[in-house]
Amino acid sequence: MFERLRGTRDFLPNEMAARKKVFSSIKKTVEEFGFFETDTPAIELFELYSIKSGEEIIEELYAFEDKGGRMISLRPELTPSVVRVLVSRAKELSFPVKWYSIPRLWRYERPQSGRLREFYQLNIDIFGSDDPRADTEVISCAIKLLCDLGFDESDIEVRISDRRMLQEFLLNIGIEKYHDVLKIIDKREKVSQKDFKEMLLGLKISEPQIKEIDAFLNSKGNFLESIENLSSSHKEEGISQVIESLRRIAQDLNDRGFEKFITFDPSIVRGLDYYTGMVFEVHDRKREFRALFGGGRYDNLAELFGGEHIPAVGFGMGDAVLELMMRRKNIWPEEKVEIDLFIATIGNVEKEVSKILTSLRNSGYKVDFDIMNRNLSNQIKFANKLGAKSLLIVGERDLKEGNITLRDLKTGNEAKITLEEFVSSPSKYLTKVL
């Protein structure tokens, strides 16, 4: 007997049916926001990841040499592929483009709750617009798709910041080692206050500076209010522009009714080096799980990949933590399959059953029938396991008089009708499962 690889999953039809409902809800929301689906290969040149992905991701690559001697890799994230496509086909595109995809991704890391070696990730991105409304679209879409799945503001917190603000703030208090400090701030929630301080001291940041950093990082709260406060205390040109763009995002999120989901939180920086502006993270309010997902602005990536300057904003949401959170709240869909009709047979009625099957399927019904030569009671048991809504009993004797029996498997109600009547107007007797 063979086993599947650790950190990968099999989905039987009932499990798959539940997942399909979740994915189709997500796709529906995202398409209402005007995002279009794209698709890219699961294997890419290794260099695509070595150029920009963080060290952590490089270490976790499923990378190998193919039979042609090229170093290739299973994709650990989608963004490099999408930017590759964008750069190589920029001439035929009309900007802005709003793209989404739900790729399978692979990372060799220790499998644990909410973290798998093979997983799905929804990716949405807007390329070509540096307008704050692009940021709002992306954040709104994130919140809306969670709401459409059944979450509300008591479950979800969206923490928003802007990396440029942090950078300006650090410069203002005399710190220029922006990237090194950023990395430490990114770890802040995972380490003790003491360790955090020591790491900063290690970079020769002074005690008073650390106090200022702490105060700044703790200045979280209502998005629009926090921004108005910052706006009155920071009049410098560089930072005013950032504040103005955050103010528009905050105002727009309020106009769209998402105020209750949002916290302004300057400690959010997102690990990846490539973010350049607004960044956000989505958490469960109870903090039982790690960040559900996050995203932000990455305006420099297209250039890094050899293209023109193309501003970009987006996020990626893995399916594993999402499923955990949905199960915790009991909003993961019921795992069951369904069909419209199962045909049970008594005696030799093959020819008639073939005709009924063909006619109903041509009309779009999901129909199955007995191919195990079982007795009637076992056929009915099986019909129930298939989630059949109705049962048609076709018996040799009844058929001589042109009759069949139709049973509603939910109510148990049964009616004897003519085969002709049933086949000519099935919609009188059956409704379709979605």
Added chain:
Amino acid sequence: MFERLRGTRDFLPNEMAARKKVFSSIKKTVEEFGFFETDTPAIELFELYSIKSGEEIIEELYAFEDKGGRMISLRPELTPSVVRVLVSRAKELSFPVKWYSIPRLWRYERPQSGRLREFYQLNIDIFGSDDPRADTEVISCAIKLLCDLGFDESDIEVRISDRRMLQEFLLNIGIEKYHDVLKIIDKREKVSQKDFKEMLLGLKISEPQIKEIDAFLNSKGNFLESIENLSSSHKEEGISQVIESLRRIAQDLNDRGFEKFITFDPSIVRGLDYYTGMVFEVHDRKREFRALFGGGRYDNLAELFGGEHIPAVGFGMGDAVLELMMRRKNIWPEEKVEIDLFIATIGNVEKEVSKILTSLRNSGYKVDFDIMNRNLSNQIKFANKLGAKSLLIVGERDLKEGNITLRDLKTGNEAKITLEEFVSSPSKYLTKVL
């Protein structure tokens, strides 16, 4: 600038939209036949393929050692994974199971027309029934899904045979090297008659035997008629049983109206070693392409994978040749994206646009708007590129009187209405794209 790997594909939204239509038509047909979707990992242990896949497939594996020292492989076909799941979870299943999946597969072979290194393949299988009606279901589903895509009997030929019949025939004429002869027969269409003969002579098959083989392989024709002929000339017990099962398949395919698609063709053996009974291949009538796809019975595979005996029948259809054939017949869907509404703006109307967006998207419409601060004529150009069916013009001046302008982008018809009226009854003004 990075390139994608040879033999892989990127799909922009318009290309993706066409493919989605094709895939969703296929899924619809398959689900009408009572097949349920499953999903399995793209990476599996290497041994899963070394145990049963043909040599050809082993040579083409994307196989490598993972960071944990395991030899793993990208899946080159789905069947081993499906059988692995079946065997490991047999206890919780109710047989027969009818499963389908449209996995991505990878094979390192020379990319050419209709053959890629990364491709999609529809797989459908019925496990647990050795009844000929299971065979009919699979073949009928294959034909029906092609019909639903727009093909008819002038495009498609389904060639059916049974390996056991060939085996019985060879035994009857005194040939026991069944597998070696089978491999040569499988190559028959690809080599000259002279080479075919020489390969058989190489196996010490005599000239008279070769003549008999040729005659048998050429005895193709109408399925039911051919079977009736064979039935009268072959009364031996072993072969009669095979003939009876083929007769039932032929009769049932006729009852379902598929007679015109089918040819009985004893030269069909399918390359893979694992087929045990009925085999079939689907070809374009003009033979411009290689086999569109094929399948058959493989009753011994579950045992080979360490499970109980589980009879099985199914097929796999790749997307690359299908697309070529659909394009040739001009039935590949139009490559275009669509949304319900684009909102063009004049002046500062951000707040109102956010409210309109939110309200319409909450009602399920696909809506986009300008985030590039373009002038009206460029916004309208862009709306047309997005395939917007309608255009809403929201202008600062009009809005002071509560008015907006709605334009049908297909007819050009325009109407000025109140914002209130439009937002409260959008269905009076918009229809949804599917």
